Amino acid sequence: MxxxxxxxxxxxxxxxxxxxxxxxxxxxxxxxxxxxxxxxxxxxxxxxxxxxxxxRPALCRRDEDALLPLSHAQQRLWFLWRLEGPGAAYNMPMSLRLQGALSVPSVLRSLRAVVRRHEALRTQFIETADGPLQVVADVELQVPVLDLSGLPHEQRQAQLRALVKDNAQTPFDLQQAPLMRACVVREGPHHHVLLLCLHHIVSDGWSMGVLMREFGALYGAFVDDANAPPLAALPVQYPDFAQWQRSWLQGEVLESQTSYWVEQLTGLPTLLELPTDRPRPPHKGYRGGVVRCALPTTLVAAMDTLAQRHGATLFMGLLATFQILLSRLSGQTDLAVGTPTAHRTHPDLEGLIGFFANTLVIRGELDLAAGFDTHLAQVRQRTLGAYEHQDLPFEHLVDRINPERNLGYTPLFQASFSLNNATGTLPAWPGMHLEPLDSLADQAHAKFDLSLGLQPDGEGGLAATWTYDEALFEASTVQRWADAYATLLQSVLHTPQAPVGALAWMSAAQRQQLLGFSAPVASALPVDLVHAGFEAQAAQRPHAIAVSFEDQQLS
CATH class of the missing domain: 1.10.10 (Arc Repressor Mutant, subunit A)
Structure with a gap:
């Protein structure tokens, strides 16, 4: 281990x-x-x-005449697309402001070269009597260039926000390639914005890094009029992986992977019952909100040191604390958190664009009387076991566990956690400064009730993004939870041997506000028991308003 x-x-x-x-x-x-x-x-x-x-069998190029099955992950997204219809929940948008002397022809040439290089970016999906298949089409990426430089500043910014939002929220038709779009927006002679969007069925987070690195390398070569692009040939393509995965992951191999997960997750509660601000709707939507905050360098470094002292990683320490927060919020001591993994287990897959990512389910069974070190040891063991058995596609796991299905929430887990420690995904372009602009989209997609994503802020700390289902929670509620998570981290560091059920998770100001310590008690309660006080008030003032909601009132 x-x-x-x-x-x-x-x-x-x-x-x-x-x-x-x-x-x-x-x-x-x-x-x-x-x-x-x-x-x-x-x-x-x-x-x-x-x-x-x-x-495991060798990964090699497919026969040219072979029918191309979908990978297991692709098949799940295809099924959701057919079930729910076109939507933007699985769009992967990126918006970059480019400052400097931009060569627009080199941008267009570079983007088209990346699309020609990766078959996944030219793939479309068709339905047949035997199920869906993927087809690599002979298409070229169309990249419109829009000029907003002649507009007044306020109008230009409003138009740009609309374009960024449109880029992020316009659905794809999975039957039409390419499942990628791009647009260059000119704001001025040395100010441009590049809009990109891919569908998750042909890409994942790692792929976006591959795309941007190759894009940057090609752009630099084309600006310098290089004769040949500085990229080595790809040994395999994504459809080769899909075919390989289908042929390998079956029989005893599939059963061995499945047995581990069944043992880990049997008996898991169906729902993580976080306290919602509104009743859960019968059908889950994807409209989400975002709360952003920061974990400072000193706190991150201290948690990393504590985790290493117990033979764990920073990821495991942060995940263990997140599980404690969810337990305190829900009152449950048995819960699950989903976490993504890049799942590129073969070296030939490292430089490919495609949907390889898998989802692992980390179960937490908390003993509230035990210390943080005990819980961290459990998280360490289960995380390592999950990595060792990461080949089982999440959709197969759901089918095998067969939890109670409900259209109002996702199966197996409703909260996710991720730590992206990779840096340098933005390419270095000659004479250009790049700045991400995705925040202008002002709308998130919440695949789960609650998600916490962490990534380095460039100074040793972590930027935290809390994405939540707006149908369930208010932003102020999630902000309190974000503050509680930071307080819990501090408590773990100060008193790691304290029972996890006794760790402080509210700031002094929050405790004072909740308990009313800041205001004197007006008068002593006339009765000792709370329910008796309610009964006395109801008897004395039966027609007084007891409950108000919108335009309804109850005495």
Whole structure:
């Protein structure tokens, strides 16, 4: 399990590891490599090789005439698209402000080169009598160029916000390739905005990093009039992976993976009952809100040190604290949190654009009388076990566990947690400064009741994004929970041996407000029991208003 822990830590830091003819290779392709991590990787290289080279068939190019099945993850999104109709819940938008002397022709040429290079970006999906298939189409990406430079400033900004929102929320037709769109907006001679959007069925978070790195490399080459693009040929394409996954993940292999998860999740409560501000609607929507805050450098560094002292990673320490928060909010001691994994278990998949990501379910069974170290040990064990059995597609897990289905919430878990430690996803363009503008979309998509996403802020701290279902929660409620999470982290660091059920999770000001310590008591209560006080008031003033809601009142 020590090797799995190292493997998990490396992947969370964006460090690529692979086995090459019996040798361990590692490279900080998109993340950071610390000297301590490099030394431990070298020390445990044989154990890591055993983890990286499990017995599985070779991944190779498909026959050209072969029908192309969907991967398991793609099939789930295809089913949801057919069930729910077109929507933007699985759009992956990106908006970048480009400042400098931009070569628009090089931008267009680079984008089209990336689309030609990756078959996933030219894939469309068709329905047949035997089920859906993917087809790689011969299409070229159309990139409109819009000029807003002649508009007054306020009108230009309003138009830009509308374009960013449109880019993020316009649905795709999965039967029409490419499932990617792009647009260049000119604000002035040295100010442009690039709008990109991909559907999740052909991309994932790791893929967006691949796209931007290749885009940046191609742009630099085209601006410099390079004869050949500086990118090595891809050994396989995404449809090759889908076919490989279908042929390998069956029979004993599938049953072995499934057995682990069934054992882990049998008996899991159906619903995480967070206290909602509104009744849960019968059908889940995707309209979400966002609360953003920051975890400071000192707190993050201290949690990282505490986790390492117990043989865990920063991810595990933060996840363990998130589970404690959910337990305190819901009153449940048995709960589950979903977390995404890149699931690129073969080195040939590292540089591909496509939907490889899988979802792992980490169950938390909390003993409120035990200390944080005990709970962290459980989270460590279950996280490593999940990584070891990450090949089972989430949709297969749901089918096998077969939880009680309800259209009002997602199966198995309703809260998710992620830590994206990879950095450097924005390319370095010659003479250009790039700045993300996704916040202008002013609308989030909430796939779950509550999601916490953390990523480095560039200064050693973490930027926290809390995404919530607006049908259930108010922003002020989620803000209180974000504050409570930060307070819990501080409590864990100050008193790690304290029972997790006794850890402070409200600030002094919140406690004072809740308990009314800031205001003197007007008079002593006439009765000792609360229900007796209600009965006395009802008897004395039977016609007084007791409850008001919108335009309704009850005496």
């Amino acid at each position: 020590d090797a799995l822990l190292l493997l998990a830590e490396a992947r969370q830091l964006g460090v690529r590891l692979w086995a090459d003819r019996g040798r361990l290779r590692f490279q900080a392709a998109s993340g950071v490599m610390t000297p301590g991590l490099q030394a431990r990787l070298t020390e445990h290289k044989q154990a890591l090789l055993d983890c990286l080279a499990p017995p």
